[in-house]
Each structure stands twice: as structure tokens, then as C-alpha cells.
Amino acid sequence: MYVAVKGGxxxxxxxxxxxxxxxxxxxxxxxxxxxxxxxxxxxxxxxVMAEASLYDRELAALAVxxxxxxxxxxxxxxxxxxTTLPRFGMSVPxxxxxxxxxxxxxxTYKDLPGGQLLGPTFDYTHRLLDPSLLTDEPVAExxxxxxxxSSMMRVSDxxxxxxxxxxxxxxxxxxxxxxxxxxxxxFPLNRDxxxxxxxxxxxxxxxxLAYSTQRGYARTHPFVGEVRIGEVEVExxxxxxxxxxxxxxxxxxxxxxxxxxxxxxxxxxxxxxGYGLVFGQSERKAMAxxxxxxxxxxxxxxxxxxxxxxxxxxxxxxxxNVQATGFVEHLxxxxxxxxxxxxxxxRRMRAEYDAKFGAGRDGxxxxxxx
Amino acid sequence: MxxxxxxxxxxxxxxxxxxxxxxILKAISIPGYQVPFASREMPMPYGWGTGGVQVTxxxxxxxxxxxxxxxxxxxxxxxxxxxxxxxxxxxxxxxTKTREATIIQTRxxxxxxxxxxxxxxxxxxxIPEPLRFLEPRETETRKxxxxxxxxxxxxxxxxxxxxxxxxATTYAYPVKVEGRYVMDPSPTPKFDNPKMHMSxxxxxFGAGREKRIYAVPPYTEVVSLDFEDHPFEIQHFxxxxxxxxxxxxxxxxxxxDDKGGRMFVCSDTDHCEDRREHGHAGHLLAQxxxxx
Numbered sequence: 276m277y278v279a280v281k282g283g284x285x286x287x288x289x290x291x292x293x294x295x296x297x298x299x300x301x302x303x304x305x306x307x308x309x310x311x312x313x314x315x316x317x318x319x320x321x322x323v324m325a326e327a328s329l330y331d332r333e334l335a336a337l338a339v340x341x342x343x344x345x346x347x348x349x350x351x352x353x354x355x356x357x358t359t360l361p362r363f364g365m366s367v368p369x370x371x372x373x374x375x376x377x378x379x380x381x382x383t384y385k386d387l388p389g390g391q392l393l394g395p396t397f398d399y400t401h402r403l404l405d406p407s408l409l410t411d412e413p414v415a416e417x418x419x420x421x422x423x424x425s426s427m428m429r430v431s432d433x434x435x436x437x438x439x440x441x442x443x444x445x446x447x448x449x450x451x452x453x454x455x456x457x458x459x460x461x462f463p464l465n466r467d468x469x470x471x472x473x474x475x476x477x478x479x480x481x482x483x484l485a486y487s488t489q490r491g492y493a494r495t496h497p498f499v500g501e502v503r504i505g506e507v508e509v510e511x512x513x514x515x516x517x518x519x520x521x522x523x524x525x526x527x528x529x530x531x532x533x534x535x536x537x538x539x540x541x542x543x544x545x546x547x548x549g550y551g552l553v554f555g556q557s558e559r560k561a562m563a564x565x566x567x568x569x570x571x572x573x574x575x576x577x578x579x580x581x582x583x584x585x586x587x588x589x590x591x592x593x594x595x596n597v598q599a600t601g602f603v604e605h606l607x608x609x610x611x612x613x614x615x616x617x618x619x620x621x622r623r624m625r626a627e628y629d630a631k632f633g634a635g636r637d638g639x640x641x642x643x644x645x
Numbered sequence: 646m647x648x649x650x651x652x653x654x655x656x657x658x659x660x661x662x663x664x665x666x667x668x669i670l671k672a673i674s675i676p677g678y679q680v681p682f683a684s685r686e687m688p689m690p691y692g693w694g695t696g697g698v699q700v701t702x703x704x705x706x707x708x709x710x711x712x713x714x715x716x717x718x719x720x721x722x723x724x725x726x727x728x729x730x731x732x733x734x735x736x737x738x739x740x741t742k743t744r745e746a747t748i749i750q751t752r753x754x755x756x757x758x759x760x761x762x763x764x765x766x767x768x769x770x771x772i773p774e775p776l777r778f779l780e781p782r783e784t785e786t787r788k789x790x791x792x793x794x795x796x797x798x799x800x801x802x803x804x805x806x807x808x809x810x811x812x813a814t815t816y817a818y819p820v821k822v823e824g825r826y827v828m829d830p831s832p833t834p835k836f837d838n839p840k841m842h843m844s845x846x847x848x849x850f851g852a853g854r855e856k857r858i859y860a861v862p863p864y865t866e867v868v869s870l871d872f873e874d875h876p877f878e879i880q881h882f883x884x885x886x887x888x889x890x891x892x893x894x895x896x897x898x899x900x901x902d903d904k905g906g907r908m909f910v911c912s913d914t915d916h917c918e919d920r921r922e923h924g925h926a927g928h929l930l931a932q933x934x935x936x937x
Contacts, residue, residue: 283725351690358686359652361660459681459856462784588782598854601691602771608693608723612716612753612912615898616815616834619880624809 298343312336321526321555322346326596327353328456328475330525330554347477351597362457367510367519371529371552373426374505378556381430382499383533389427394504395556430501431531431548440533440546462588466572469591473567474553476594478560484584485566493570493582496535497549504528504556528553532565539577547576655702655735661685665703665858669849672860677822678790679773684856694727695853697750697769704765704849705731705748710738712746717754717895717912724752741915753816755837757894757916760846762863768831770852773859775819775829795827798870806875815880820867827870828859836879836895841867886911887929889920 299306313320313336323335327350335353342348378394381387393399434440444466446452453468460468473481488495506526510519530551538544549569551561570584583589593599653659661683668682687695705711711731715724719741727750728739740746743756752769760766776786779797789795798819805813812818818835822828830838831850841848841861848861861867871877885892887908894916896909908929911917921930 283720283722284729287722287725287729351686354686355688359656359658361658456683456685458683461681588784592783597686598691601693601695602854603692604690605692605771608752609716609721610753610832611897612834612895613816613832615896615912616836616880618898620811620813620815624811627810 298341307340309333309336309340312339318556319344319346319349321557322478322560323349323353325554325557325560326350326475326477327357328554329353329357347596347600351600354597358456362454364511365452366522367512369507369509369525369527370426371503371507371527372429372432374503374507374527374529375524376427376503376505378505379427379501379503380499381501383430383501384433387428387430387433396558427503429503429531430533434500434533434546438545441536441542441548444548444550460591462591463574464587464591466568469571469587470550470552470564470568472591472594473551473564476564476591477596477599478557478563480594480596480599481563481567482559484570484590485563487582488566488570488584493573493578493585495549495566495569497566497569498533499562500531500533500548502528502530502558502561504558526555528555528557528561530558530561530565532562532569534569536576547572652734654707655705655731655737656688657685657699657702662703665699668858669700669703669860672849672858673847673862675826676861676865677826677828677859679852679857679859681856682858684853687853689726689730691854692771693723694750694752694769696851696855696858697752697767697853698727698730698851699853700767700849700851700858701731701748701750702735704767705735705737707735707737709747710740710745712740712743712749712915713751714749714754714756714913714915715752716897717756718914720914742919743913743915753832753834754895754912755833755840757891757911757913758919759840760844762845764846766844766846766848768833768848768850770829770831770850770855770857772817773829773850773852773855773857775817775827790826793825795821798827799872802870803872806872812871812875812877818877819870821870822861823866824868828861828867830867834880834895835869835877838867838869838877839879843867882909884909885927886917886920887927889917889925889930890927891917891920891925 313332316339319339320332320335323338323346324330324332327335329335334356335349338349338352341352376389376392378396379389379392381391431440431443435442446467453465453471455468455471460472504526506524508524509522511522512519532549532551534547534549536545536547547569549565551564551568553561553564567584567590570582571587571590573580573585580586657665664683668680672678672680684696684699687698689695689698701711711728713719713724713728715721718724731737732739743749743758746764748765748767749756750767750769755766774783774786776789776798779801780786780789789797802812802814805811814835816834817829817832818838820828820830820838820841830841843864843866844861845863847863850859852858869877880895882896886894886896888910891911895912897912899908899910900906901908926934
């Protein structure tokens with residue numbers, strides 16, 4: 276006898292209790308602390324901050340722990356918190372030339388003012404599993420340079436001096452930057468909103484799109500003008516005071532991609548830019564973002580739109596992993612009402628088919644369907 | 646990090662609620678038109694009812710009585726979860742009785758019991774754009790709505806008939822609202838479409854991920870698209886509900902064993918329980934009682 280399934284509430288509570296158990300894992304081991312996650316899984320924390328659009332290492336680490344290390348789940352948790360925060364102002368644009376640099380490399384110049392600074396990079400490490408990390412062996416202190424207060428010229432400024440690269444994107448004087456977390460997106464977008472969407476877009480999705488441009492789907496002939504990682508000052512204009520005050524510093528990764536452009540009737544041949552700016556240390560994301568940004572500027576430069584990476588509506592509509600994961604995973608919710616409707620239709624069409632072509636042809640299947 | 650969890654009544658802050666209410670008012674003023682709104686990240690995933698939850702949060706008051714259903718049932722896991730959410734963040738009264746509710750949030754069904762004036766039905770909508778699977782671009786579909794260019798939809802329905810002899814759309818069956826906008830009724834079975842027509846209740850539709858709200862105000866014409874020689878028709882079930890004996894209701898098929906055994910029961914659990922309380926019994930219930 277069929278009994279209507281009841282007790283969804285108890286089932287959910289039990290499932291969540293089991294989740295909490297699995298999250299904690301073996302109780303004989305100490306629980307991982309937020310400080311440890313911030314200190315030792317820093318790049319995971321950075322990714323969560325970047326794609327959640329919230330710069331707070333502790334909360335991001337909490338989200339990573341709560342999500343059992345599932346990055347998209349952690350991003351989702353932090354976003355759902357961020358959205359409840361009031362927006363009390365808009366910062367002055369950060370000046371990345373005044374960044375306190377930890378890493379800065381250029382692929383276009385052998386040497387340049389400020390020099391090349393490798394910083395804490397995986398580059399040139401040999402990806403051999405390191406047995407010394409199995410135990411907590413002491414790690415030597417790194418060599419540090421003395422603090423340098425001077426600003427470090429951006430590669431784009433060097434090229435701009437010669438007039439060989441387009442200017443920094445200019446917006447009309449009265450343009451108020453959009454905020455995609457406060458207004459619905461309307462296509463086509465301005466570049467400010469597009470960059471916002473890319474900055475919180477899924478790293479993997481942008482990486483794949485960027486890769487596709489390198490393999491010929493909207494090739495843009497890119498050079499890494501420069502990647503820089505470091506801390507920038509965030510300042511807020513206080514109308515009552517008449518000047519900007521500093522709110523603190525945030526770590527960001529910036530990538531200026533330099534791309535070829537043949538010129539058009541309106542513009543002389545010059546280099547064009549793709550731009551990437553991401554919270555924390557995330558070179559892969561900043562580079563992918565700058566490639567996709569450049570590809571998405573196809574229309575602006577009168578280039579043929581032939582590849583997915585150039586298609587703004589396609590890229591931006593699908594770059595948000597919180598949206599994507601929700602909608603893909605919602606398929607596991609019950610759909611039996613709709614499925615019943617489809618079942619009914621298929622049975623009717625099947626009956627008509629059998630009446631027309633004879634039922635005996637596939638007797639087994641028919642029996643099962645009844 | 647200390648005072649993390651201080652949330653406003655019904656979770657959303659008042660600014661956000663005002664923004665959503667403005668979108669709702671606009672939607673009511675232009676029946677069937679999809680109003681863009683600045684959908685927020687909600688503490689449940691996109692695609693799991695965030696649009697409906699935001700609409701409900703924006704219209705919910707302390708005196709409201711809330712009912713939440715999914716697939717017609719109050720006890721499906723996501724309905725339980727959303728109901729618990731509003732109990733937690735709004736401490737609002739909840740019910741499973743259709744007629745007691747002032748707000749009913751639903752996914753995939755319209756209750757069998759006719760809704761009355763003063764009630765609001767809030768639909769969770771995954772893809773608000775009825776033209777989406779014919780034209781993936783928002784920039785294009787908005788133009789098509791503006792120009793009332795719905796030929797493509799009729800061609801699609803015609804092609805269904807030419808190919809299958811039927812219109813092969815069984816749920817999310819497109820409707821025309823007040824003779825103007827073609828609207829997606831959300832993935833309710835077409836069985837429910839006639840209930841939208843001239844309903845006394847206010848019908849609000851929220852699509853969180855797609856950032857759209859639309860509405861059907863009370864006493865509004867909602868007509869399912871069809872052709873003169875292929876009129877719209879709803880699903881019919883051969884058997885009544887096995888538990889309450891109801892006819893002309895939407896039924897779920899339940900697989901009983903691995904030998905092809907099936908039973909059909911009301912998808913609307915409240916309706917079914919109410920009928921059984923009033924002494925109606927379907928054949929399975931009658932059998933069981935006879936056995937006891």
C-alpha cells in the first residue's frame with residue numbers, strides 16, 4: 276500500500292546533521308582553524324573573495340571551511356552574505372601605479388623602470404610532489420627588499436608615451452559606473468559593467484574562453500604587457516570633508532594585455548588593450564579576464580564577431596558560477612508534474628504510432644509503457 | 646565577524662523590498678510584461694525559487710499566512726525548505742490549507758481549489774521568456790515583444806502539429822495576457838492554464854536568476870495559444886485519484902512495484918487530504934479500509 280511520503284522536514288534536518296558530521300570529519304584530528312585557512316590556503320581564500328566580490332579574508336575562509344573546500348559553494352555562501360550589506364558609497368578609482376608591488380612581470384620588455392619582480396610565484400617551480408611538506412619542517416625566511424614608496428610605471432604608460440597604444444578607456448564626464456549587484460543587466464553593456472561581470476565570473480569558464488581565443492576562435496594577438504600583484508589603497512570621497520580618505524588597502528592582481536590592431540578609417544594602427552583586475556593573488560584569472568575583455572571589444576573595433584568569446588550576451592550571461600550551478604543543479608529538484616505531462620503525451624503519440632504501423636513490432640517496449 | 650547574522654524581517658533589507666515592490670507594481674500595470682529587477686543573491690541557489698522567494702519576501706507582512714507548494718505538494722523537500730526559511734526570517738504563520746493562505750508560493754502547479762479575491766499566488770519561474778527556446782538572445786526577444794512579433798511562436802506550434810499531430814508542449818504552455826503579451830506561465834502543466842484566466846487572485850511571477858518579475862492582475866484574460874482547427878485542450882486522466890477518488894484534477898503517477906503496477910494520486914496534497922477528511926475515498930483507500 277502506497278503511503279504518501281511525509282517527513283520532508285525530518286529528512287532535511289537529518290541530512291544537514293550528516294553534512295555537519297562529514298564536514299568535521301575525524302574527531303580525533305584537530306579542527307582546521309580560520310587562521311590556518313587564511314594563512315595556508317590563501318589562494319583558495321582569494322578566489323572566493325574575487326568571485327564573491329567581497330574583500331574579507333576571514334569570512335572567505337569561514338565560507339571555505341563551511342563549504343568543505345567546495346569553491347563554488349563557498350563563493351555562493353559569501354555572496355549571499357554580501358548581498359545583505361548596505362552600499363554606503365563608491366570608492367575613488369584605485370591607482371594601480373601606486374601599488375605596493377609584490378610581483379610584477381612584463382613579457383614585452385626585457386627590462387623596464389621598476390624592473391621585473393618575480394614575487395611568490397609557482398612559475399619555474401618543478402611540479403614534483405614535495406615530501407618535506409608531509410611533515411611540518413621549518414621554512415626559511417624569504418629575502419625581502421626594503422620598502423619602496425615610489426610608484427612603479429605601468430607598461431601601458433610606456434607605450435602610451437609613444438602613442439602606440441589606445442588610451443585608457445574613457446567614459447563621459449557624467450558617467451556613473453553601473454553596479455551589477457544593484458541593477459539588472461541590460462544588453463548591450465558598457466565596458467564598466469562588462470568588466471564587473473568578468474571580475475566575478477567563474478575562473479574556469481573565463482580560462483576556457485581565453486584559451487579558445489588563443490586557439491583561433493577570435494584571435495587577438497596578445498602580449499602580456501604586464502601582470503602586477505600587490506596592495507592598493509582604497510579611498511572614499513567624503514562630501515562633507517571635500518577630500519578622499521583612505522579606507523585601507525586591498526591586494527589585487529592586475530593584467531594589462533597588449534593586443535594588435537590593424538587600424539581602421541577612424542583609428543591609426545595601434546595596440547589595443549585587454550584589462551583584468553581581480554581581488555587577491557589570481558594571475559590566471561586576471562590574464563583570462565583580460566583576454567576575454569579584449570575579445571568582447573570586437574564590435575568597438577569593427578571586428579567580425581565569429582567566436583563565442585566575442586559574444587557579450589553569451590559570455591556574460593553564463594560566466595556567473597553561482598547562477599550556473601544553481602540552475603544546473605536545480606534539475607535534481609522534483610519535476611514529476613512536468614514529467615507526467617510529457618509521459619502522457621509520449622504515450623498518446625506512441626498509441627497513435629502503434630495504431631498506424633502495427634503494435635507487434637516492438638511488443639516488449641509497448642508492454643513496459645503500459 | 647561577530648554580529649554576522651542580523652537579518653531584516655523576511656531577510657531582504659527594506660531598500661531592496663521597495664525596489665522589488667516597484668517592479669511588482671509595474672508588472673501589475675502591464676500584465677504579462679517582464680519587468681527587469683535587480684535580483685539579489687539569496688541564501689538558496691538560483692533556480693531553486695529565488696525569484697519567488699524575493700517576491701514573497703517583498704509582499705509578506707506579519708499578518709500574512711503563507712503556504713508553499715512544490716509539484717502541488719506542501720511536503721516536497723524544497724517547499725519544506727522555503728516554508729522553513731520564512732518561518733525563520735519572518736516568523737510568519739504558515740498553513741497547508743489553500744483557502745487559509747493569503748500568499749501561496751508555488752513551483753509547477755496551481756492549486757486545484759479556486760483561489761479567491763485577496764489571495765496572491767507567487768510562481769517560481771526558471772526561464773521567464775516564452776520565446777527563449779526559439780531565440781536565445783535577450784536583445785532579440787525584447788524587440789519581438791515590443792513589436793508584438795509572435796509569429797515565430799505560432800510557427801513552432803504549427804510545426805508541432807504538422808510533425809506530431811499534436812502541439813507537443815505539455816507544460817510551460819504559452820499564453821497571451823489581456824490580448825497583448827505572450828507569457829510563460831512557468832513550468833506548470835497546461836492542465837493549470839485555464840485556472841489563470843480571470844482569476845480573482847493576484848498572480849505574481851518571480852525569476853531570480855533571470856532577474857525578471859511579471860504579473861497577472863485579478864480578472865485578467867489569460868488565453869492559451871492555439872489554432873481554430875486545433876483548439877487548446879488540457880490533459881485528461883482515465884482514472885480518478887486512487888486515494889480520494891477526485892476526477893478532473895491533476896494526478897501524479899506512482900510506481901508501486903517492478904511489475905508495471907501504477908497508481909494515480911492527486912498532485913495537490915491539500916486538496917486530496919481535504920477530500921478524504923470529507924469522506925471521499927478512492928479505490929485504494931477503500932480497499933485498505935475493507936482490509937482493516
